[in-house]
Amino acid sequence: MFRFVLKRLLLSVPVLLGVSVVVFALVHLAPGGPVRVMLGPLSSEELVRQIRLEMGLNRPLYVQYGMWVFDAIQGDFGVSWTVKQGTPVTDIIVERIPLTVELSILSMITAVLIAIPAGIISAVRKDKPADHAARIAALSGISIPDFWLGIILIMIFAVQFSFPWATGGWTPPWVDPVANLQQLFLPVITLGTAYSALIARMMRSEMLDTLSQDYVKTARAMGIGAREIVLKDASKNALIPVVTVIGVGLGQLMNGAILTETVFNLPGIGKLLILAIDRRDYRIIQALILFIASVFVFANLAVDVLYAYLDPRIRHDGN
Amino acid sequence: MSAEPDEQPVLEIRDLVTRFYTDEGTVKAVDGSSFDLYEGETLGIVGESGSGKSVTALSMLQLVDSPGRIERGSVRYRGDDLLEKSEAEMRSIRGNDIAMMFQDPMTSLNPVFTVGDQISRVIKTHQDVSDATARERTIELMADVGIPEPTSRVDNYPHQFSGGMRQRALLAMAISCEPDVLIADEPTTALDVTIEAQIFNVLDKLQEKYGMSIILITHDLGVVAGTCDRVAVAYGGRVVERAGVDALFENPRHPYTRGLMRSIPRLTDDTDRLTPVKGDVPNLTDLPSGCSFHPRCPHATAECESYDPELREVEPGREAACLHARGYNLSKSTIETEGVQADGGSPVTPATDGGASQ
Numbered sequence: 001m002f003r004f005v006l007k008r009l010l011l012s013v014p015v016l017l018g019v020s021v022v023v024f025a026l027v028h029l030a031p032g033g034p035v036r037v038m039l040g041p042l043s044s045e046e047l048v049r050q051i052r053l054e055m056g057l058n059r060p061l062y063v064q065y066g067m068w069v070f071d072a073i074q075g076d077f078g079v080s081w082t083v084k085q086g087t088p089v090t091d092i093i094v095e096r097i098p099l100t101v102e103l104s105i106l107s108m109i110t111a112v113l114i115a116i117p118a119g120i121i122s123a124v125r126k127d128k129p130a131d132h133a134a135r136i137a138a139l140s141g142i143s144i145p146d147f148w149l150g151i152i153l154i155m156i157f158a159v160q161f162s163f164p165w166a167t168g169g170w171t172p173p174w175v176d177p178v179a180n181l182q183q184l185f186l187p188v189i190t191l192g193t194a195y196s197a198l199i200a201r202m203m204r205s206e207m208l209d210t211l212s213q214d215y216v217k218t219a220r221a222m223g224i225g226a227r228e229i230v231l232k233d234a235s236k237n238a239l240i241p242v243v244t245v246i247g248v249g250l251g252q253l254m255n256g257a258i259l260t261e262t263v264f265n266l267p268g269i270g271k272l273l274i275l276a277i278d279r280r281d282y283r284i285i286q287a288l289i290l291f292i293a294s295v296f297v298f299a300n301l302a303v304d305v306l307y308a309y310l311d312p313r314i315r316h317d318g319n
Numbered sequence: 320m321s322a323e324p325d326e327q328p329v330l331e332i333r334d335l336v337t338r339f340y341t342d343e344g345t346v347k348a349v350d351g352s353s354f355d356l357y358e359g360e361t362l363g364i365v366g367e368s369g370s371g372k373s374v375t376a377l378s379m380l381q382l383v384d385s386p387g388r389i390e391r392g393s394v395r396y397r398g399d400d401l402l403e404k405s406e407a408e409m410r411s412i413r414g415n416d417i418a419m420m421f422q423d424p425m426t427s428l429n430p431v432f433t434v435g436d437q438i439s440r441v442i443k444t445h446q447d448v449s450d451a452t453a454r455e456r457t458i459e460l461m462a463d464v465g466i467p468e469p470t471s472r473v474d475n476y477p478h479q480f481s482g483g484m485r486q487r488a489l490l491a492m493a494i495s496c497e498p499d500v501l502i503a504d505e506p507t508t509a510l511d512v513t514i515e516a517q518i519f520n521v522l523d524k525l526q527e528k529y530g531m532s533i534i535l536i537t538h539d540l541g542v543v544a545g546t547c548d549r550v551a552v553a554y555g556g557r558v559v560e561r562a563g564v565d566a567l568f569e570n571p572r573h574p575y576t577r578g579l580m581r582s583i584p585r586l587t588d589d590t591d592r593l594t595p596v597k598g599d600v601p602n603l604t605d606l607p608s609g610c611s612f613h614p615r616c617p618h619a620t621a622e623c624e625s626y627d628p629e630l631r632e633v634e635p636g637r638e639a640a641c642l643h644a645r646g647y648n649l650s651k652s653t654i655e656t657e658g659v660q661a662d663g664g665s666p667v668t669p670a671t672d673g674g675a676s677q
Contacts, residue, residue: 215429221419224440312430
């Protein structure tokens with residue numbers, strides 16, 4: 001297992017390198033630049049050229065890329081230009097990570113806690129009212145865009161009922177857990193909904209598949225109870241592919257966090273990314289996207305490790 | 320043990336009817352099946368695919384899933400009708416008194432649990448024993464069914480077993496609580512012939528050791544000849560002939576049984592071609608009127624189209640369901656009156672002759 005993880009970690013290096021090239025190219029080839037943002041639209045061409053020269057933006061792209069990667073490998077992503085001038089990019093990002101991590105994890109937990117039982121019930125009660133209700137809910141959950149749901153929730157709970165739930169901002173849980181949960185309650189619902197719908201649908205179809213397997217028939221013929229068969233025999237097999245969806249979905253949670261943080265005015269990395277793009281702060285954009293890509297890569301690695309734990313067939317192939 | 324033993328049967332199946340209500344119509348998978356299983360014997364249930372053999376077995380344990388439903392009949396196990404038992408009562412019978420093993424060993428074991436866990440779980444479900452005792456017993460059972468190195472194999476997963484070994488593991492699971500009855504549904508169909516012989520060897524030994532009765536469901540008459548004491552031939556969802564295995568092979572009474580025999584290749588025969596039973600297995604959603612075999616039967620006469628013959632004794636210890644079977648005594652008037660009733664009032668074509676010869 002150790003060798004397996006090591007191998008996967010080494011494989012993630014070229015992936016992240018590839019991501020860095022694409023991000024760098026995208027950011028630098030997009031129209032507009034940080035200098036214009038800093039100086040305003042009325043500044044003279046002469047001044048813009050001079051500042052570009054000072055910032056090193058006039059050098060060939062591959063040179064700029066090489067310098068950036070060289071520093072980045074050492075953990076130095078430079079200082080911010082336009083978002084928070086002069087502050088190290090790493091500091092800005094690190095400060096905002098806890099919020100996004102908390103939001104993602106809470107959304108994921110909520111989603112899984114709702115989706116797995118819903119999927120199981122749906123499969124066991126196939127074509128009965130409970131199943132229909134769960135499927136309609138899941139379909140709605142997938143179809144409703146995050147930002148729209150967020151706005152509607154704000155309108156209902158914060159505006160109509162005046163719950164102090166959508167105040168924006170973020171109090172760290174170690175400072176005031178109650179305030180923290182109040183602030184994150186609606187965002188978690190918003191972000192968790194689509195995610196849980198996806199997992200529930202997957203869980204349902206996987207359960208239907210495993211429940212019709214021969215080993216379930218065998219277990220029944222041996223006198224094993226229906227509850228045990230559903231919760232043990234069928235569920236453990238059904239979870240294997242569902243775990244993949246959960247892991248890949250972690251990346252989508254990051255995506256969703258960008259919109260959700262913007263709608264709820266939460267100072268996480270999603271909101272930071274929007275701000276950085278808006279102000280052409282190349283260094284923050286590059287560092288953030290690289291960070292998000294790493295989360296993707298490591299989530300997938302975690303899924304593979306979990307997979308091996310759940311499925312003995314994979315565990316033994318690795319050895 | 321070719322003649323029917325005198326004692327009470329362990330299992331007595333009477334007029335079992337199981338139907339599946341599908342969008343394409345009602346499938347009469349089991350349509351009035353009757354047979355007995357006696358202490359310590361091996362009963363073969365033989366028939367083509369689609370003759371309702373497996374559904375009969377599943378019905379006996381109330382394992383038929385929606386849209387299937389057991390409509391009527393009785394399955395008496397030591398006097399108690401299993402069809403009247405609750406799900407909880409059935410759970411304590413399944414695997415404990417009556418165990419069943421299925422056709423495909425590759426898919427019948429759960430891939431994510433060890434073989435040992437799957438066997439010992441059955442023991443723990445039915446007996447109040449500690450984990451350690453169950454594990455010990457599991458290792459013993461694995462040795463019993465001929466799995467080498469059971470002490471280490473007990474912790475293996477199914478994918479580390481070959482097909483034959485998996486079927487042995489399933490057999491160990493089925494006999495783990497020393498059931499009275501073992502139902503083996505095509506246990507060797509998915510295996511090659513050398514493994515098949517080994518499995519039947521093990522089965523034989525286990526039957527001797529534990530004294531259980533076995534119902535062997537198969538489409539293979541060769542298997543039946545080698546392993547069974549008595550045979551029930553299934554056709555169109557019911558049993559059409561019952562006999563001791565020697566009597567059946569020497570002198571089959573039902574024309575369908577005769578057809579099956581003719582379709583077995585023999586080393587001593589000079590003929591180049593086998594004679595298949597002509598026609599196809601009847602569509603269980605739309606069984607022919609009268610005797611369901613009559614469209615394929617070389618001896619069918621007019622009354623076969625309207626009269627549905629029940630299983631009757633044709634000589635002591637054997638039964639057949641054919642008007643033309645030797646020893647099948649039924650007066651012409653019975654045929655006419657019962658034929659009319661059975662057919663819901665449609666006229667019966669008068670028989671041209673006595674209809675009792677083959």
